[in-house]
Amino acid sequence: MEHAPKAIDVTNDVEMRTFNFFTMGIDGHPLGLHLDMAIPTILNNADEEQQKDWLPKAANREFIATYAQTEMGHGTNLKKLETTATYDPKTQEFVLNSPTITSTKWWPGNLGKSSNYAVVMAQLYTQGKCHGAHPFFVQLRDLNTHKPLKGITVGDIGPKFGMNTVDNGFLQFDHVRTPRRSMFMKHAKVLPDGRYVPPVHDKLNYSAMVFIRAAIVSGMAYHLLVTSTIAVRYSAIRRQGEITPGAGEVKVLDYQTQQHRIFPQLARGLAFRLSGQYIMKLYTQTMDDIRNGDISAVPDLHALSCGLKAVTTHHAALGLEQCRMACGGHGYSQASGFPLHYSVAVGACTYEGENMVMLLQTARHLMKIAKAIRAGQSPKSNKIVDYLFHKGPPKCLIDQAYDTNYRNVLESFEHLARRQTLEVYDKLVQLQQQGRNYEQAWNDCAVELCKATRAHVRTFLARTFVEEIDKISDLSIKSVLQDLLQLYLYYEVTECATGLLEDGFMTGQQHKYAKKKIYEALEKIRPNAVSIVDSFDFQDRELHSVLGRRDGNVYENLLKWAQSSPLNKTDVLPFHHKYLGKMMEEARQRSKI
Numbered sequence: 001m002e003h004a005p006k007a008i009d010v011t012n013d014v015e016m017r018t019f020n021f022f023t024m025g026i027d028g029h030p031l032g033l034h035l036d037m038a039i040p041t042i043l044n045n046a047d048e049e050q051q052k053d054w055l056p057k058a059a060n061r062e063f064i065a066t067y068a069q070t071e072m073g074h075g076t077n078l079k080k081l082e083t084t085a086t087y088d089p090k091t092q093e094f095v096l097n098s099p100t101i102t103s104t105k106w107w108p109g110n111l112g113k114s115s116n117y118a119v120v121m122a123q124l125y126t127q128g129k130c131h132g133a134h135p136f137f138v139q140l141r142d143l144n145t146h147k148p149l150k151g152i153t154v155g156d157i158g159p160k161f162g163m164n165t166v167d168n169g170f171l172q173f174d175h176v177r178t179p180r181r182s183m184f185m186k187h188a189k190v191l192p193d194g195r196y197v198p199p200v201h202d203k204l205n206y207s208a209m210v211f212i213r214a215a216i217v218s219g220m221a222y223h224l225l226v227t228s229t230i231a232v233r234y235s236a237i238r239r240q241g242e243i244t245p246g247a248g249e250v251k252v253l254d255y256q257t258q259q260h261r262i263f264p265q266l267a268r269g270l271a272f273r274l275s276g277q278y279i280m281k282l283y284t285q286t287m288d289d290i291r292n293g294d295i296s297a298v299p300d301l302h303a304l305s306c307g308l309k310a311v312t313t314h315h316a317a318l319g320l321e322q323c324r325m326a327c328g329g330h331g332y333s334q335a336s337g338f339p340l341h342y343s344v345a346v347g348a349c350t351y352e353g354e355n356m357v358m359l360l361q362t363a364r365h366l367m368k369i370a371k372a373i374r375a376g377q378s379p380k381s382n383k384i385v386d387y388l389f390h391k392g393p394p395k396c397l398i399d400q401a402y403d404t405n406y407r408n409v410l411e412s413f414e415h416l417a418r419r420q421t422l423e424v425y426d427k428l429v430q431l432q433q434q435g436r437n438y439e440q441a442w443n444d445c446a447v448e449l450c451k452a453t454r455a456h457v458r459t460f461l462a463r464t465f466v467e468e469i470d471k472i473s474d475l476s477i478k479s480v481l482q483d484l485l486q487l488y489l490y491y492e493v494t495e496c497a498t499g500l501l502e503d504g505f506m507t508g509q510q511h512k513y514a515k516k517k518i519y520e521a522l523e524k525i526r527p528n529a530v531s532i533v534d535s536f537d538f539q540d541r542e543l544h545s546v547l548g549r550r551d552g553n554v555y556e557n558l559l560k561w562a563q564s565s566p567l568n569k570t571d572v573l574p575f576h577h578k579y580l581g582k583m584m585e586e587a588r589q590r591s592k593i
């Protein structure tokens with residue numbers, strides 16, 4: 001079978017490093033946080049002198065560092081982190097302390113047993129005043145003995161839902177002294193006499209989180225493309241049931257329901273890959289801008305990365321489950337690879353910012369835009385949000401004709417995002433006019449705020465997918481990807497149809513047109529499905545799946561896989577005679593009486 005040329009390329013080393021982080025050990029490994037959070041923190045939050053000292057050693061793996069921010073009692077609300085770093089001007093040191101059980105650092109990856117350094121987020125106190133959470137670079141273990149240093153209690157938090165090759169850990173400080181210069185000093189500073197110098201933007205110290213959120217988008221694409229590959233390949237060899245009686249059992253991939261279950265995950269994987277490239281470029285550009293003193297793009301980057309992270313992780317979790325369920329019983333076996341991929345992917349719904357919190361962060365940004373729109377301001381030529389200022393068509397234009405540039409679909413997504421954003425803004429204003437304070441009004445609108453964010457992110461994902469496919473010049477690839485684009489767009493239309501039908505923007509007939517275009521796309525994708533997933537060129541070792549083997553020899557290898565299970569080392573297990581054998585013997589004796 002001719003494999004379609006490689007359609008998806010990993011473009012830059014940041015993405016490659018993140019991919020390596022995961023593909024080297026899908027469920028993580030001892031250097032994960034070192035590579036993907038500690039090094040970015042040094043790159044973006046250490047001053048020149050600190051970078052000179054720490055970066056070469058970090059890049060050279062002379063130590064392993066993690067990112068220790070979350071505590072047993074707080075992960076989302078960074079304002080309430082309890083670990084303290086109190087400056088002692090007499091010795092020019094900070095004293096790190098964990099004052100309560102809930103201040104115990106809890107969850108940081110590779111903290112338990114691997115790391116000997118950590119980026120520690122602690123409430124900074126100097127001259128009797130708290131200046132909020134700031135990052136410190138702290139040694140935890142002796143570089144030779146690897147024993148915890150004096151005043152430090154550290155260990156692993158125990159087995160988890162997944163990613164059990166990662167030693168997520170706990171950490172407590174008992175008045176541990178660390179030099180003044182262990183505070184990351186690029187943005188905020190504490191001078192030798194204890195005076196605090198504030199940063200130009202109080203969230204620049206959060207940049208490592210922004211990096212991971214941006215990386216997660218491509219990460220979710222990877223998970224969806226991997227599991228779609230497994231599901232497509234297995235569905236192309238699995239025969240079960242007949243469509244035409246007497247014509248013989250068909251490949252389950254020929255069932256429309258199977259296609260409707262799997263192909264949208266493939267399409268979403270591509271959409272997330274393309275937006276993942278965009279957001280990573282925006283991250284890299286924004287970090288360069290900050291280095292040149294320009295922080296203007298920070299709010300846009302934060303809003304988009306939060307929204308994309310929340311939407312792509314949620315859809316990846318749902319999509320991986322669909323792929324698993326589409327593979328029947330063997331999909332439920334560890335041999336399928338689905339349990340491994342799923343248990344890693346769904347962690348991203350929580351880590352790096354729990355999804356509801358992330359959606360609400362983006363909503364903060366949208367409410368500012370809604371306020372500007374209601375105040376009659378004009379757009380600021382920002383491709384991500386300018387459409388919110390525009391007036392789209394009063395009615396949906398989707399019809400049965402072929403919509404070459406998908407303008408009708410994009411306008412539907414834009415209409416829904418615009419309507420939901422402005423409606424929830426108006427409700428926020430109305431509740432405050434009725435006497436609620438802003439925070440209460442915000443909480444009373446939170447579900448609708450999240451919907452507005454999802455609509456905005458859906459619009460961004462769709463527009464980026466359309467724009468990127470439009471750039472492809474190789475027509476053989478372009479036509480295949482356009483089938484996936486068509487499926488993606490109309491599938492997303494039906495997914496958000498409630499919102500489009502709610503105000504009469506879309507009619508029921510137009511919803512039927514959208515469904516028809518989904519089924520057409522499924523039919524067009526079916527003959528290319530295996531070539532499409534083969535074009536991703538995943539190695540069998542990274543699929544971790546007997547069902548997804550490139551050679552399709554599932555059954556022989558499924559038996560081999562089962563036979564290699566430790567349980568099958570002997571025909572009769574030692575416990576048999578001791579328990580079950582004895583039980584049955586006694587039962588037989590009793591029945592003779």
Ligand SMILES: CCCCC/C=C\C/C=C\C/C=C\CCCCC(=O)SCCNC(=O)CCNC(=O)[C@H](O)C(C)(C)COP(=O)(O)OP(=O)(O)OC[C@H]1O[C@@H](n2cnc3c(N)ncnc32)[C@H](O)[C@@H]1OP(=O)(O)O
Binds near residue numbers: 212215220
């Ligand atoms: C191959 C498959 C791979 C899959 C995955 C792929 C890649 C992933 C790679 C590695 C993953 C490996 C391991 C997992 C690592 C996980 C590590 C962690 O989880 S680290 C801990 C993460 N924790 C969080 O994310 C905490 C979430 N909470 C917050 O960020 C904040 O508390 C907050 C919710 C944002 C609120 O912040 P705060 O209370 O300080 O601020 P407010 O007073 O509410 O003001 C908000 C204000 O600030 C702006 N803002 C907030 N954050 C940022 C930011 N990061 N950048 C810029 N601006 C920010 C926000 O916009 C508001 O501004 P305004 O509206 O103008 O007031």
Ligand SMILES: Cc1cc2nc3c(=O)[nH]c(=O)nc-3n(C[C@H](O)[C@H](O)[C@H](O)COP(=O)(O)OP(=O)(O)OC[C@H]3O[C@@H](n4cnc5c(N)ncnc54)[C@H](O)[C@@H]3O)c2cc1C
Binds near residue numbers: 108
């Ligand atoms: C696999 C994994 C790896 C991790 N790795 C690291 C790491 O390396 N370093 C690190 O520092 N941390 C790490 N974490 C911790 C992770 O960042 C936190 O778990 C995450 O930020 C959520 O915080 P929390 O667990 O305290 O949940 P909480 O903040 O207690 O949230 C619990 C629930 O309350 C909701 N909620 C909370 N606040 C709000 C709000 N303001 N509005 C609406 N709803 C709200 C949340 O949405 C959620 O549903 C990891 C976690 C996991 C699962």
